[in-house]
Amino acid sequence: MEDCLVKKMEITVSEAEKRTGRNAVNMQETYTAYLIETRAVESQGEGQCAPVDSLWRRYSEFELLRNYLSVTYPHIVVPPLPEKRADFVWHKLSADNMDPDFVERRRIGLENFLLRVASHPVLCQDKIFYSFLTQESGWKEIVNETGFQLKADSRLKALNATFRVKNPDKRFTELKHYSDELQSVISHLLRVRARVADRLYGVYKVHGNYGRVFSEWSAIEKEMGDGLQSAGHHMDVYAASIDDILEEEEHYADQLKEYLFYAEALRAVCRKHELMQYDLEMAAQDLTSKKQQCEELATGTVRTFSLKGMTSKLFGQETPEQREAKIKVLEEQIQEGEEQLKSKNLEGRDFVKSAWADIERFKEQKNHDLKEALISYAVMQISMCKKGIQVWTNAKECFSKM
């Protein structure tokens, strides 16, 4: 078992910076650049610290990297990028890409992406990935030189295969169904969570009004004044506490979002399988029909309807020499076809085997990560409850002194 890159190298996305530049059509644009820092991990780890290398990348370069990985390793569930645009926002958060909170969460998401790739047993060994981390200039050219775009399957082709494939592996069909459902349920969850956050914000903030009115009221009271005033202060604290609470919850939402996008990556692997399977089925069908044609020509019987057959009936048969030539061509094609079919079969089986291995790895990772996410969510709720108890206990004490 080879060591993953992540064990040999520390990777962080440490900073984000606003930049302005000229885009492809020479118009001025503003974008954010992210600083990737890498450092070799010392096995001895004493005193000596390796120097830090760094380079800047923007989001579109991350996208390019991911596209490359998806096309080059179609049997791998490739880690997703953090969202391009802010989605599932509740009203206080802005949907603006330039918003500092969004940029910060994206920075974390991009770092997470790099760490995921670096800890993947297959992906971490990729040279393009390595140069993404280490080579600032000329990386785009190197990626494009791989010609990966040509290998990419068109959406149309993939869609066609999905509808027409006859015998896909049942496990992939189930997996595709699962990823659809997962996507649907996490989307729903994120939408409702955003509404819940919105409402909770409202509840906390209105309590702040108590602070003001208690203060005003305390001015006309003698004995009750102090107790009211100090209780009002605690109400202000209570109202203010919701900002941090909800900020923390955004991290939980981000963890869910990652798996929402992972569902898409799962689906991509299933689609690739369908495509390969369809390709195989088509090749087999083609071979069968060629064999049949050959047989018909050889025996002179017409079993299948063909235009050629009809025209030759109408306009006269071909010469024996012509027929011989045709048979020969077909026999060559058949041989080619059989070899191709064999290799496609092998390819297909290899794909299924390696894809399924990665899917199992992914399932374990998913179960582990989501459990951790749920635990951290519960911990957040516990912390919120304890804060609430604290504030109201303090307020109660102030009231008792009235």
Added chain:
Amino acid sequence: QDLSLPNGTPVDTSSPASSSSLLNRLQLDDDFDGETRDLFVTVDDPKKHVCTMETYITYRVTTKTTRAEFDLPEYSVRRRYQDFDWLRNKLEESQPTHLIPPLPEKFVVKGVVDRFSEEFVETRRKALDKFLKRITDHPVLSFNEHFNVFLTAKDLNAYKKQGMALLSKMGESVKYVTGGYKLRSRPLEFAAIGEYLDTFSLKLGTIDRIAQRIIKEQLEYLVELREYGPVYSTWGGLEVELSEPLEGVSACIGNCCTALEELSEDMTEDFLPVLREYMLYSESMKNVLKKRDQVQAEYEAKLEAVALKKEDRPKVPTDVEKCQDRVECFNADLKADMERWQNNKRQDFRQLLMGMADKNIQYYEKCLTAWESIIPLLQDKPETK
């Protein structure tokens, strides 16, 4: 279905009514004038009566006393809201120099509240109980004869009719209604009380609005939570290993929903009505202040009239004397009542606000318990199963 017990029937001392009245006793103002208490009144046991003409609720009013003014040591009668209303009117009429505690609102003001719902009846019962206890605690009002009859009479309606006839004859002399006298300036201390009451009722109004707003926001939050929890459950149905943790989270959120619902209910039933009560109290107190002003105005006018006559009278006419007495009595009663009121108000609000804090603490404690209990479930390793 009339369940009024005949006078003198001993009230069951093991009933919850007794213990709750014991608690209430402890919370209210202690001995007045250094005397130990000799009169205890409780309102409980609401019952619905369905008659041909109408449907209404009666409450049991239980009295225990050692006072000579009462023939028996214990009484138990049934009264309905309009009886309480009658009592309050009688007290206002017969004790115009005193602050009469407020009744809960006569009509159901807003919303689609069912006036026979358990929550509404219970809220009203508590307010009526409070009303009678405040009168009981008052050194003057508790000795009022109408109050006595209210607590003891088997047939209150008969007494009411009798009272009406008398009143129409004696009406004017009993009331302190004076015509058209305008006070030049309120004495400083009463002006201060007036200003205080104005600001006080303003602040209460604000607090009432804030509390209602919070309840509204909480209920909207609850609506979303009720959709949120089940989604985790749906997700759990999709998964194998995560099924239990997700179900756990779903159930946990469900528990939080229940706790929140309880909090909102409590605030609606226990908090808001007391605020409203005090706002009504302030209003009626302002009216008493105005009456006092009128009495003083009459006195000053009559005094001036006499001064203008400028005769060599050796003494002030008795008419003016009577007015002076009235003013002094009113002022003294009002000052004493204000002091008592301030003290009770402080205790009532102390209790009310501590109660509000308590309810919120309980809400968070319930939620805390729910979340803490699922941590072990979430951390559970499949091998241990």
